[in-house]
Amino acid sequence: MDIETIPGVGEKTAAALSDLDDPERALRDGDVAALARAPGISDGRAARIARAAIRREHGDPGGFAATPRAQEIYRDALDLVADHAVTRYAERRLETFYPSPSRTRVEEAREFAARAMDREPDDEIRGALAGVEPLESPPSVRVRDRCLATTDAETYARAQDALPEVSVEIVDDARGLADLARGYATVVALDDAFTGVEVEGDVRVEPDALEDPATVVPERTLAFFAHNRNRLRAAVEVHRVADLDPPCDLDALADALARIDDDGNVADDDRLERLQTAVDDLDAAVSTAESVANDRLRGAIEERDVTIEGADLLSLVEQGAGVDSLLQRELADEYAAAVDDARDHLVDALGLDDYADMARRAFPDQPTFPVERDEEVVSRLREELTTARDRRATSLKREVATDLADARDDAERLAEAALELDVELAIARFTRAYDATLPEIGGEGVAIEGGRSPLLDVPYEAVDPVDYEVGGVALLTGVNSGGKTSVLDLVALTVTLAHMGLPVPADSARVEHVEELHYHAKTQGTLDAGAFESTLREFGSLVEAVRSGEGGDVVVLVDELESITEPGASAKIMAGILEAFDATDATAVFVTHLAREIRDAARTELAVDGIEAEGLVDGQLVVDRSPVKNVLARSTPELIVEKLADERDGFYVELLEKFD
């Protein structure tokens, strides 16, 4: 897919998208989360780009929601579904569902929705989904205990490219290699020429190392899994509880994940733990061993009477020897025992049999008081323990990384499948929350049975189901607050959801495939001359487009257009617009309180539907919310006059006659 050919994607955005691992896939799958990872691309922009890619694929010119109110209804529809998503990914992904004039797009979305509606949402899956997020690339790692070595400048450059995590060094010969081996736990020589060369330390000759970076730097593989550990564990859990068909062995992946910690270290190895503790505690253990020996020696000295012959004393004084050498001579056995104590303590504290000999050498045979470590031996011991720890860590990392090396793609697919499940479950939950059904697409106009608008300002349980069918042009009349606007909202929501390929909140529905929805909300009060003119122009253009067939089939919903100007003029204007629509295939519903006047002004017979008030009970209207065909419903004033006329003869009866 040529990214730049997507409408709205310019050179800059295309460059940002090409930074992604696989922008084509992200665009093809509508993966909004992946697109939003491109530099400078916000979530909202990512959703627009994904929609644009879908539109291009279906040759969809866009523009379905043709008015601000129609766009509001689309946002509302989207929110109704997205409210049921658990993950942010699903919320964003749902934004790729939009009302489309393209039949193939609607069909594609309907297939997805039909599958989704069959899903059984349950709380356990919901809980597991809470931890799933799209996988991320980890921050780059730096490995300091290993280096690569070569004599060749070209290999040097290739190595730097292939393995930026480690240092690459140029060496002249085996001596250079030996120097490096003193500074690094492991040296990987890249030149064949070094094969068979004997060098002290962990020096490996691996001319193919650059082809298989994971063996040299298992940290690269592990960093990915460590960084995404919790997301992957959640994705594994989702697969288990939802019984999804996994792309890999879940137990093996879970086991491998359990072996690494958040930093990508292998966490479950006893030997590594001991080596680590030994390195960490070495200084403290040596100090304690010294104290043990000195306490013992001090006690022994305190308890002893030292007798010295005069000749000996003289000779010692003549040699300039201090009292300590006298003690050494006299307390040789106690010294030996104290040093033994120190050695035993250190060996015990380190808990590593293979380092016992060296640990013992940390306290020299030569008696001194106080007993002191041999600093040189201790620092060699520290070095050896550190190297052994690093080697052990690396070999374990290599082991786990080998298990995980080929699992990255599967891991990505695992997370994606869990996230996609959330998209489907959001649709499934929306379906259940509103008893929604997938509408039939086709026929003329719109037919809704048992429609309940979730956009109403009453709790959903209190919404009265509405039946309404309209094909062609109709006026919708009724008492104040009877539910006329709510019927328009319900029709608009049904048409919008149907063209998003999603289920609608109704027992059943049929929606004609149309290219545009024009929904004009009621204006607040009379418009000034300028605004009136521009509204008229808007309707003029719409009428002309519908007449010429340019805009394709449309649904037009208009709420009390009469409020734009004085009643006499608006009745004539509405009559003219409706006459024009009547001669086309457009479906149009105009809510009005001027149905009589419009009918009188129109040259064609206009259908009138009415929301009837069944009467007034305690000053409250009792209303059947479903519009009735061919009924010009009585208005609220008419109802009140009728009530007064019922109560007494005379003026009110005369007044009532005016309504006939």
Ligand SMILES: Nc1ncnc2c1ncn2[C@@H]1O[C@H](COP(=O)(O)OP(=O)(O)OP(=O)(O)O)[C@@H](O)[C@H]1O
């Ligand atoms: N189907 C329904 N179920 C329950 N309540 C409803 C339903 N339809 C409308 N209502 C209630 O009636 C109120 C008025 O509805 P709506 O605004 O649609 O009436 P209207 O006929 O357009 O009024 P007006 O003529 O004053 O513009 C709504 O705010 C809602 O509380």
